[in-house]
Amino acid sequence: xxxxxxxxxxxxxxTGAALAHVAPAWAQGAPDVKxxxxxxxxxxxxxxxxxxxxxxxxxxxxLIRWPEGKPIAIDVVNRTDIPEIVHWHGLWTPSAMDGSMExxxxxxxxxxxxxxxxxxxxxxxxxxxxxTAAMHDLKRATYTGQFGCFYIEPxxxxxxxxxxxxxxxxxxxxxxxxxxxxxxxxxxxxxTIGSRMLGFADPxxxxxxQRILLHILNASASLVHxxxxxGHEMTVVAMDGNPVPEPGPTRAIRLxxxxxxxIVVTMNQPGVWILGETREQFRKxxxxxxxxxxxxxxxxxxxxxxxxxxxxxxxxxxxxxxxEPDEIIxxxxxxxxxxQGAFDSWTINGKSYPHTDPIxxxxxxxxxxxxxxxxxxxxxxxxxxxxxxxxxxxxMPLSGLKKDVIVxxxxxxxxxxxxxxxxxxxxFHCHNQTHMDFGFMTLFRYA
Amino acid sequence: MNKRxxxxxxxxxxxxxxxxxxxxxxxxxxxxxxxxxxxxEIQVYPSETMAPxxxxxxxxxxxxxxxxxxxxxxxxxxxxxxxxxxxxTEGINDWFEVGFYIFTAEKSGNGVQWAGDHIxxxxxxxxxxxxxxxxxxxxxxxxxxxxxxNPTWSWQIMPIVDQTIGRWYWSVNGxxxxxxxxxxxxxxxxxxxxxxxxxxVAPRGVTFGxxxxxxxxxxxxxxxxxxxxxxxxxxxxxxxxxxxxxxxxPVVNLFVSPKWEINFGAGWGATAGTDHLIVKCxxxxxxxxxxxxxxxxxxxx
Numbered sequence: 153x154x155x156x157x158x159x160x161x162x163x164x165x166x167t168g169a170a171l172a173h174v175a176p177a178w179a180q181g182a183p184d185v186k187x188x189x190x191x192x193x194x195x196x197x198x199x200x201x202x203x204x205x206x207x208x209x210x211x212x213x214x215l216i217r218w219p220e221g222k223p224i225a226i227d228v229v230n231r232t233d234i235p236e237i238v239h240w241h242g243l244w245t246p247s248a249m250d251g252s253m254e255x256x257x258x259x260x261x262x263x264x265x266x267x268x269x270x271x272x273x274x275x276x277x278x279x280x281x282x283x284t285a286a287m288h289d290l291k292r293a294t295y296t297g298q299f300g301c302f303y304i305e306p307x308x309x310x311x312x313x314x315x316x317x318x319x320x321x322x323x324x325x326x327x328x329x330x331x332x333x334x335x336x337x338x339x340x341x342x343x344t345i346g347s348r349m350l351g352f353a354d355p356x357x358x359x360x361x362q363r364i365l366l367h368i369l370n371a372s373a374s375l376v377h378x379x380x381x382x383g384h385e386m387t388v389v390a391m392d393g394n395p396v397p398e399p400g401p402t403r404a405i406r407l408x409x410x411x412x413x414x415i416v417v418t419m420n421q422p423g424v425w426i427l428g429e430t431r432e433q434f435r436k437x438x439x440x441x442x443x444x445x446x447x448x449x450x451x452x453x454x455x456x457x458x459x460x461x462x463x464x465x466x467x468x469x470x471x472x473x474x475x476e477p478d479e480i481i482x483x484x485x486x487x488x489x490x491x492q493g494a495f496d497s498w499t500i501n502g503k504s505y506p507h508t509d510p511i512x513x514x515x516x517x518x519x520x521x522x523x524x525x526x527x528x529x530x531x532x533x534x535x536x537x538x539x540x541x542x543x544x545x546x547x548m549p550l551s552g553l554k555k556d557v558i559v560x561x562x563x564x565x566x567x568x569x570x571x572x573x574x575x576x577x578x579x580f581h582c583h584n585q586t587h588m589d590f591g592f593m594t595l596f597r598y599a
Numbered sequence: 600m601n602k603r604x605x606x607x608x609x610x611x612x613x614x615x616x617x618x619x620x621x622x623x624x625x626x627x628x629x630x631x632x633x634x635x636x637x638x639x640e641i642q643v644y645p646s647e648t649m650a651p652x653x654x655x656x657x658x659x660x661x662x663x664x665x666x667x668x669x670x671x672x673x674x675x676x677x678x679x680x681x682x683x684x685x686x687x688t689e690g691i692n693d694w695f696e697v698g699f700y701i702f703t704a705e706k707s708g709n710g711v712q713w714a715g716d717h718i719x720x721x722x723x724x725x726x727x728x729x730x731x732x733x734x735x736x737x738x739x740x741x742x743x744x745x746x747x748x749n750p751t752w753s754w755q756i757m758p759i760v761d762q763t764i765g766r767w768y769w770s771v772n773g774x775x776x777x778x779x780x781x782x783x784x785x786x787x788x789x790x791x792x793x794x795x796x797x798x799x800v801a802p803r804g805v806t807f808g809x810x811x812x813x814x815x816x817x818x819x820x821x822x823x824x825x826x827x828x829x830x831x832x833x834x835x836x837x838x839x840x841x842x843x844x845x846x847x848x849p850v851v852n853l854f855v856s857p858k859w860e861i862n863f864g865a866g867w868g869a870t871a872g873t874d875h876l877i878v879k880c881x882x883x884x885x886x887x888x889x890x891x892x893x894x895x896x897x898x899x900x
Contacts (some may be wrong), residue, residue, distance in 0.1 A: 330647070
């Protein structure tokens with residue numbers, strides 16, 4: 153048993169005792185939302201059954217749509233035989249409610265129920281998912297179907313659109329495979345948008361002239377995905393649930409693991425189309441969905457989008473962030489090779505979690521994470537419980553773009569600023585499951 | 600996901616082809632020379648096939664430092680021959696690839712000569728089946744000029760099994776070759792000499808010559824190890840150890856870039872039927888036809 157898994161089980165055992173004390177206070181009243189974690193045989197296409205774990209028997213889990221600022225109580229029951237935990241990704245929660253064992257959130261023992269109670273904020277497209285370790289077992293943690301969308305409704309109108317659709321991307325049946333730099337990474341057998349493979353899901357039904365708002369989440373455990381809607385231009389309006397400073401058009405979007413994007417599409421090309429991965433092999437694996445205009449039938453068409461070089465900057469302010477941070481925190485990411493037949497381990501400033509040194513923050517100060525990626529991999533980096541502003545990618549300045557996940561390119565420096573405004577232990581990690589399992593994490597603590 | 604196959608597999612590739620282009624060095628006067636070795640493409644294959652829409656272009660350069668010194672049955676001596684082979688391998692899908700070879704030979708006084716061509720379809724058990732070992736089946740059909748090979752037409756079937764365990768990698772290639780067309784023995788050969796010829800030089804049945812490799816990777820940028828090549832003769836009727844080919848190559852594989860692979864080594868032959876010293880080098884370059892560029896809409900990342 154690895155240390156992280158041991159800690160999870162120990163934490164779950166302790167939680168049972170702890171809950172006995174807190175239950176009377178927490179368990180008052182019925183929950184607003186109930187989630188049941190349980191094994192599921194998911195038929196992603198006729199005859200293709202994926203054995204996974206999911207929330208409430210569905211993939212994705214139920215959409216939680218909740219007004220900003222209104223307290224919510226969520227009961228989670230664990231019907232599996234291992235400790236579980238649910239992380240509220242992108243929300244400004246207290247550490248104990250964030251759903252990260254490393255921050256001190258309790259695990260949910262097998263058979264136990266835990267109530268999460270917090271006030272959802274900030275508004276926008278967030279999500280929830282398991283935050284356990286998989287290590288070498290690629291049927292656990294974020295490789296499973298334990299994810300769902302969490303939309304925090306803004307107090308003001310979110311925008312003009314005729315139809316709103318939530319889409320989730322996921323890859324299934326992971327196995328150890330090769331990668332471009334000779335290290336081992338997870339490869340997958342199937343990919344889906346929602347719970348069904350391309351050709352076997354209900355189509356997205358639209359009408360000519362409609363403006364469609366798509367909330368898209370990449371819930372893959374480790375893969376970056378590219379999407380396009382054949383024949384249509386998309387307008388990016390928000391990233392990670394936060395409105396972008398410069399909404400703009402694109403023919404294809406790129407989403408790293410855990411990234412979200414909101415796009416608006418004007419349906420002006422009647423027909424039957426594919427909204428899918430731009431790479432053929434992923435469409436063949438199932439990542440796509442049919443988009444059907446009213447009164448249109450036939451085989452869905454795919455049109456290769458023009459090559460799109462992904463860049464955050466067109467959707468941000470071109471000017472650099474005004475003012476200097478109170479402190480710059482250098483973070484250096486490196487991998488340690490253990491052979492082509494083993495996963496690399498990862499270090500931040502030379503140390504792997506849990507041996508990393510906590511980084512101390514002072515409330516109210518503005519910090520700049522200066523991230524030097526000394527690997528050839530792109531890393532989807534996530535800061536818990538806070539929102540950061542992207543200030544530079546590969547030496548190119550930008551401002552105004554608020555996110556909680558940034559894909560830091562390989563062999564480059566990426567910088568983000570954040571204000572320490574949510575006291576408590578705060579986890580920072582790569583959202584690639586194997587990377588975080590093998591050391592790519594560190595903790596921030598408030599002084 | 601990257602379309603490039605793992606470097607370990609790419610560089611550890613072996614080809615059991617050492618025997619393939621046998622230049623018949625048999626001498627009826629000196630039968631101990633037996634079936635001579637011809638080295639055009641010296642590598643051990645991995646089970647993994649090329650990713651779809653990916654082309655690997657390799658240049659195999661092999662120099663025989665110490666080999667056969669006499670022209671036998673019209674075939675040139677191998678000593679000081681330089682062989683340059685271009686190998687093109689295109690991935691069709693995640694379990695099938697096709698390779699094509701252009702063989703050339705150079706030697707002082709003879710110039711650069713085209714030696715032959717082969718085509719090599721190969722299929723594998725897809726990785727998604729998650730077998731504990733990699734398994735693949737290669738077949739190779741082709742022609743080589745009589746001056747450089749006996750047989751001229753040949754067909755090879757080669758099962759491949761490999762595995763990566765941490766930093767270690769091993770692969771075994773069980774090469775079987777059917778000599779579709781062989782050069783007949785001299786008309787004035789005695790029945791005894793013909794018998795020797797068809798046993799040691801140009802067997803009429805299927806011949807067997809396994810190859811294997813074992814490597815260790817201290818870092819992701821290189822590994823080192825040993826490659827083994829052999830020729831045992833006709834299945835069920837192996838030639839004597841003296842006439843077999845047994846050769847070991849200490850090798851180093853460099854992974855200087857995701858687009859390049861480099862392999863080099865030196866091989867020592869242990870029997871009379873083996874060229875005694877060969878130096879080899881393989882330089883490979885990957886070309887991605889899917890227009891997948893980092894940072895683009897087709898990016899693997």
